[in-house]
Amino acid sequence: MQQDYFSFENIQRFITEAMCALGLPLKDSALIGELMAKADLQGSDGHGIIRLAPYAKRILSGGINLNPNIKVIKEKLATALLDGDNAMGHLVMYKATQLAIEKAKTSGIAWVGSHHSNHAGPASLYARMALEHDMIGLYFAVGNANHLPPWGGIDMLLSTNPIAAAIPTREETPIVLDMATTVAAYGKVKAKAQKGELMPEGWMIDKNGAPLLDPKKSEEGFLLPIGGYKGYGLSLVVGLLAGTLNGAAMGKDVIDFNKDYKTTTNTGQTIAIIDPDAFGDIDEFKTQTDKLIRDIRNSAKMGGIKRIWLPGEQSHEKRVEHLKNGIALPQTLVEQLVQLANQLHIQPLTPNQTK
Amino acid sequence: MQQDYFSFENIQRFITEAMCALGLPLKDSALIGELMAKADLQGSDGHGIIRLAPYAKRILSGGINLNPNIKVIKEKLATALLDGDNAMGHLVMYKATQLAIEKAKTSGIAWVGSHHSNHAGPASLYARMALEHDMIGLYFAVGNANHLPPWGGIDMLLSTNPIAAAIPTREETPIVLDMATTVAAYGKVKAKAQKGELMPEGWMIDKNGAPLLDPKKSEEGFLLPIGGYKGYGLSLVVGLLAGTLNGAAMGKDVIDFNKDYKTTTNTGQTIAIIDPDAFGDIDEFKTQTDKLIRDIRNSAKMGGIKRIWLPGEQSHEKRVEHLKNGIALPQTLVEQLVQLANQLHIQPLTPNQTK
Numbered sequence: 026m027q028q029d030y031f032s033f034e035n036i037q038r039f040i041t042e043a044m045c046a047l048g049l050p051l052k053d054s055a056l057i058g059e060l061m062a063k064a065d066l067q068g069s070d071g072h073g074i075i076r077l078a079p080y081a082k083r084i085l086s087g088g089i090n091l092n093p094n095i096k097v098i099k100e101k102l103a104t105a106l107l108d109g110d111n112a113m114g115h116l117v118m119y120k121a122t123q124l125a126i127e128k129a130k131t132s133g134i135a136w137v138g139s140h141h142s143n144h145a146g147p148a149s150l151y152a153r154m155a156l157e158h159d160m161i162g163l164y165f166a167v168g169n170a171n172h173l174p175p176w177g178g179i180d181m182l183l184s185t186n187p188i189a190a191a192i193p194t195r196e197e198t199p200i201v202l203d204m205a206t207t208v209a210a211y212g213k214v215k216a217k218a219q220k221g222e223l224m225p226e227g228w229m230i231d232k233n234g235a236p237l238l239d240p241k242k243s244e245e246g247f248l249l250p251i252g253g254y255k256g257y258g259l260s261l262v263v264g265l266l267a268g269t270l271n272g273a274a275m276g277k278d279v280i281d282f283n284k285d286y287k288t289t290t291n292t293g294q295t296i297a298i299i300d301p302d303a304f305g306d307i308d309e310f311k312t313q314t315d316k317l318i319r320d321i322r323n324s325a326k327m328g329g330i331k332r333i334w335l336p337g338e339q340s341h342e343k344r345v346e347h348l349k350n351g352i353a354l355p356q357t358l359v360e361q362l363v364q365l366a367n368q369l370h371i372q373p374l375t376p377n378q379t380k
Numbered sequence: 381m382q383q384d385y386f387s388f389e390n391i392q393r394f395i396t397e398a399m400c401a402l403g404l405p406l407k408d409s410a411l412i413g414e415l416m417a418k419a420d421l422q423g424s425d426g427h428g429i430i431r432l433a434p435y436a437k438r439i440l441s442g443g444i445n446l447n448p449n450i451k452v453i454k455e456k457l458a459t460a461l462l463d464g465d466n467a468m469g470h471l472v473m474y475k476a477t478q479l480a481i482e483k484a485k486t487s488g489i490a491w492v493g494s495h496h497s498n499h500a501g502p503a504s505l506y507a508r509m510a511l512e513h514d515m516i517g518l519y520f521a522v523g524n525a526n527h528l529p530p531w532g533g534i535d536m537l538l539s540t541n542p543i544a545a546a547i548p549t550r551e552e553t554p555i556v557l558d559m560a561t562t563v564a565a566y567g568k569v570k571a572k573a574q575k576g577e578l579m580p581e582g583w584m585i586d587k588n589g590a591p592l593l594d595p596k597k598s599e600e601g602f603l604l605p606i607g608g609y610k611g612y613g614l615s616l617v618v619g620l621l622a623g624t625l626n627g628a629a630m631g632k633d634v635i636d637f638n639k640d641y642k643t644t645t646n647t648g649q650t651i652a653i654i655d656p657d658a659f660g661d662i663d664e665f666k667t668q669t670d671k672l673i674r675d676i677r678n679s680a681k682m683g684g685i686k687r688i689w690l691p692g693e694q695s696h697e698k699r700v701e702h703l704k705n706g707i708a709l710p711q712t713l714v715e716q717l718v719q720l721a722n723q724l725h726i727q728p729l730t731p732n733q734t735k
Contacts, residue, residue, distance in 0.1 A: 103458035104488030104658045133459030134491040134652075138659055161625070178688045180679035190617040200620065202613040234682050251607025258557040258691040261676075262545045265555065269668050270516070272660050276672045297489075303459040304493055305627050313624050317631045321616075324535035327589050333533045336613040 029359055029376035030351030036074050037062035039362070039374050043077060044113075046369035047084045048091045053116055060115045060146055065352045068343035069147035069203070071212030074354065076144070078361050079283070080113070081369075086286040089113060089143065095120050103132035106271060107139040111289050114145030118294050122154045122162070125298040129160060133303030138271035138295040144169045144282060148189030149203035149340070151296050156191050156199050159307050161299040164189040167268040167275055169282040169290060172211050172248045176257040179232050181247060182276045185210050186263035191337075193301070195311035197318045201337030206260040207248040214240050214248075219357075268293040351377040384714055384731035385706030391429050392417035394717070394729050398432060399468075401724035402439045403446045408471055415470045415501055420707045423698035424502035424558070426567030429709065431499070433716050434638070435468070436724075441641040444468060444498065450475050458487035461626060462494040466644050469500030473649050477506045480653040481513050488658030493626035493650040499524045499637060503544030504558035504695070506651050511546050511554050514662050516654040519544040522623040522630055524637040524645060527566050527603045531612040534587050536602060537631045540565055541618040546692075548656070550666035552673045556692030561615040562603040569595050569603075574712075623648040706732040 041058030045051055065073030083089055093112035097105045105124055109117035121137040128135030145151070148164045155162030168184025175182060185205035192200040209228040217224050218240035229237040229246045237246035250256025268275030273293025280290045301310040318335050326333060354362075359374065366373040396413030400406055420428030438444055448467035452460045460479055464472035476492040483490030500506070503519045510517030523539025530537060540560035547555040564583040572579050573595035584592040584601045592601035605611025623630030628648020635645045656665040673690050681688060709717075714729065721728040 099659060101488030101655075101658045102486060103490070104654075106659045131457060132487055133456030134489060135458070136489040136654065161621070175676045175679060175688050177682055177685040178676070178679045179682050182676055182679055188614075190621075192617070192620050200616070202617050204607070204610045204613060208607055208610075232682070251610050252559070252563055254689075255559045255563075255606050258559060259543075261555070261691065262547070262557050265547050265669065265672070266516070266545075266654075269672060270654070270656055270659050270665065272664075275668075276675050299491065299621075299625070300456075300459075301625055303456045304454060304461045304625050309627075310625065313630075314620065317620070317624060320631050321530045321533070321537055324530060324533045324537055327529075327532055327534050327587070330532040333530050334609075336616065 028353040028355060030353050031374050032351050032377055033062050033066050033348060035375055035377075036065055036352060039366075039371070040074060040077055042371040043081065043365065043369055046371050047081055049113070050092070053113070056119060057113055057115045060119065060150055064146045064150060066344050066347050067147070067149070067340040068347075069149070069340070071210065071216075072147040074362070075358055076146070078365055079286075081365060083282070083286045088287045088289070097124070103128055103135050105135075105137045107137065107142075109139050109142035109292075111141050111143065114143035114292060114294065117142040118145040118151050118296065121294070122151045122296045122298070125296050126155065126158050126160065129298040129300045134297065134299045136295065136297045138267065138293065140271045140273035140291055140293050141289065142273070142292045142294055143290055144292060145294060147203055148187040149191065149201050152189040152191040152203075153199075153201060155298050156193050159193050159301070159311070161193065161301060162189070162191040163297040163299070164295070165263045165267040166294040167264050167273060167279065167292060168205075169279070169292060170211065170284075171279050171281070173207055173250060173257070173260055174247050175261075176250070176254040179247070183257070183260045183264060184279060185248065186260045186267065188259075188263060192314060193307075193311055194318065195308070195315045197315045198335070198338050198341045200314065200318070200335055201340065203336075203340075206256050206263060207250055208256075209248060211248065214243050218243065267295045271295065383708040383710060385708050386729055387706050387732055388417050388421050388703060390730055390732075391420055391707060394721075394726070395429060395432055397726040398436065398720065398724055401726050402436055404468070405447070408468070411474060412468055412470045415474065415505055419501045419505060421699050421702050422502070422504070422695040423702070424504070424695070426565065426571075427502040429717070430713055431501070433720055434641075436720060438637070438641045443642045443644070452479070458483055458490050460490075460492045462492065462497075464494050464497035464647075466496050466498065469498035469647060469649065472497040473500040473506050473651065476649070477509045477517070477651045477653070480651050481510065481515065484515060484653040484655045489652065489654045491650065491652045493622065493648065495626045495628035495646055495648050496644065497628070497647045497649055498645055499647060500649060502558055503542040504546065504556050507544040507546040507558075508554075508556060510653050511548050514548050514656070514666070516548065516656060517544070517546040518652040518654070519650065520618045520622040521649040522619050522628060522634060522647060523560075524634070524647060525566065525639075526634050526636065528562055528605060528612070528615055529602050530616075531605070531609040534602070538612070538615045538619060539634060540603065541615045541622065543614075543618060547669060548662075548666055549673065550663070550670045552670045553690070553693050553696045555669065555673070555690055556695060558695075561611050561618060562605055563611075564603060566603065569598050573598065622650045626650065
C-alpha cells in the first residue's frame with residue numbers, strides 16, 4: 026500500500042485551515058490544529074487527522090457549537106466543573122487542563138471535570154500537559170460510543186472509557202500511560218478490518234460469549250474488558266468519575282458519534298493534576314522515577330524479548346521519528362482529505378516525499 | 381473440610397485483645413480489631429483475621445512501632461503526606477482517610493498519601509469510609525511483595541498494586557470496586573494450592589512465558605497483569621502514585637512481608653476523597669448513579685447468566701449473610717488462632733455453631 030509522508034507543520038496547517046473554513050475562530054482552529062497534529066505526531070493515529078472528516082461532518086450537521094462560551098459553572102478550592110457549551114472537545118479540555126494546573130499550584134492537587142464537551146483526541150494529550158510544569162497528570166473520559174456490555178451482559182451500556190497518566194522524570198522519557206479499559210480499542214478493530222486480517226482471540230466475543238475473530242463482523246459482538254470483570258468495573262468507575270459526576274452522558278445516554286452527527290453528545294472528561302512538590306521534593310521525585318525506569322529497563326528479559334519498554338517510550342520514539350521523516354498517512358485517508366480540501370476550498374496537504 | 385462460624389463481634393474482640401497483648405495501646409488495638417473484622421465481614425478473607433498471626437510475628441520480631449507518632453509532614457490545601465512512623469498500616473490509613481474527608485469538605489477533593497506505613501488490609505476498607513459522608517473514595521497502594529515482572533521481563537519488580545473506588549448511591553448498594561492490577565491476587569493462588577486445585581490459564585506464566593497451572597509451582601512463575609501490557613502500565617502508575625510520590629518503597633525497595641518480618645517495609649498508600657457536591661448536586665448524583673445501576677442490572681444477559689452484578693454487590697451480600705450466620709473460618713486457621721491465644725494468654729475465639 027502506497028503511503029505519503031507529511032510534516033507535523035503541514036498537518037497542523039491543514040487542520041487549522043479546515044477548522045477556519047468550517048467557521049471556527051482562528052485562535053480555536055489553531056489550537057485544534059496543534060492538538061490533533063500532536064496526536065498524529067505521537068502515533069495516536071486513531072485520534073489525529075483521521076478524525077478531521079468526521080469532525081467536519083458533525084460541524085456541518087450543526088452538531089458542534091462554533092462560538093461556544095466555555096465556562097466554569099461550579100468551583101471549589103481544588104475543583105471545577107466546566108460547561109463545554111458543546112464546543113469541540115479539544116477547546117474544553119485544553120481550558121480544563123490549564124485551570125487544573127493553576128489550581129494545583131496552590132492546592133497540591135486539582136480535579137477539573139467537564140460536561141457538554143465532545144471528543145477531544147487521545148487521553149494522553151491532556152495528561153501530558155502537566156509535564157512541562159513538573160506535575161503529574163491523570164485523565165479520564167467517557168468514550169463516544171458504547172461497545173462494552175456489563176460483565177455477563179449483551180447490552181452495550183459501557184464504552185472503552187480511557188485512562189491516561191503522565192509522570193515527570195529527570196533525564197528519562199516521562200512515563201505516559203494511555204489505555205482503554207478494553208483489551209483493544211475500537212479503532213484497532215477497524216484497522217484489522219481495513220487490512221483484511223483476523224483479530225487475535227481475547228479482543229471480542231459474540232453474543233454467546235464465543236471468541237469473535239472476524240473484524241468485519243464486529244457489529245455482531247462486543248469488546249472484552251481488560252481482566253474480565255475487573256475491566257468492566259474499571260470502565261464503570263471511570264465513566265462515573267468522568268461522566269455521572271460531571272453531569273455528562275453515561276450508560277444509555279451516550280450518543281454514538283459514529284452514527285449520529287447532530288445530537289449534542291454531552292461528553293464528560295476529567296483532568297486531575299498533582300504537584301509532586303506538595304508531597305516531597307520534585308527533584309528527588311524525578312530522580313527516583315528515573316531510577317525506577319532504569320531498574321525496569323535493565324531487568325532480566327524473557328527469552329526472545331529484545332527490550333523492556335516503559336509506558337510512553339514508544340510514542341516518544343514515534344514523535345522523534347515523525348519529526349525527522351514526517352508522518353505516514355494511508356492513501357485512502359489522503360484521498361478523503363483531498364476531497365475535504367476541495368469542499369472547503371483550502372490548500373490540500375502537501376506530501377514531503379513518497380516512500 | 382470442617383468449618384466453624386464466628387460472629388463479627390467475636391472476631392473483633394479477639395483481634396483487639398491480641399493486639400493489646402502484643403503491646404499496642406487499647407484504642408489502637410480496638411481500631412485494628414474493627415477494621416480487620418470488617419475485612420472478614422465483607423468477604424475480603426485474604427485481608428482479615430488470616431493476617432493476625434503474620435502481623436503478630438512481625439510485631440514480635442520488632443518490625444512494627446507499637447507507640448508511633450503518625451503525623452502530617454507536608455501539607456497543602458488539598459493534600460497531605462503522612463509519616464506513618466512504621467505503625468500498623470490500619471492506623472496510618474484510618475488517620476489519612478479522616479484527614480482527606482475533612483479536607484475534601486473545603487477543597488472539593490483531597491489527596492493524602494503515606495510513607496512508613498504497613499499493610500492495611502483490603503483497599504476498599506478506606507475508600508468505603510467516604511460513603512457515610514456522601515463522598516467518593518479512591519485508594520491506591522503498593523503491594524507488600526513483588527510478584528509481577530515488567531511486560532516482557534522476568535524480574536519481579538512490581539506488585540499487585542491495588543485500586544479501590546467507592547461511589548455513593550441513593551437506594552442501591554454503593555458501587556465498591558476493589559481490584560488488584562493482576563488477573564489474580566496472590567492470595568487466590570495460595571487458596572488454590574491449599575485446595576489442591578489447578579489454576580485457570582491466564583493467572584500465571586512461567587519464566588518462558590508458558591501458562592503455569594500448578595499453584596504449588598507458583599514460586600517458579602509470575603502473576604499476569606490485567607490486559608497484558610496495559611495492566612503492567614497500570615500497576616506501575618499506581619505504584620508511582622502510592623509509593624514513589626509519597627517517598628515510600630517501590631520497585632527494588634519493596635520488602636517481601638511474607639519473608640522478612642523485621643525490616644521496615646516503608647509501605648506507601650494513597651487515599652483520595654472527592655465531594656460530588658463540588659461538581660453538582662449530591663442528591664442528583666446519587667439518583668443518576670442508582671439509575672445507571674438499574675439500567676446495568678436489568679440489561680439483557682448472555683445465555684446461562686443469572687444475574688449481572690455491580691461491583692460491591694457481592695461483598696454487600698456477604699456482609700449481610702455474615703452478620704446473620706457468622707463468618708466461616710477454615711479449621712487450619714482456627715487452630716493457628718488457638719495457638720496464638722495460648723501464646724498471648726488471651727481467650728480463644730468462640731464458635732457460634734458448627735455446620
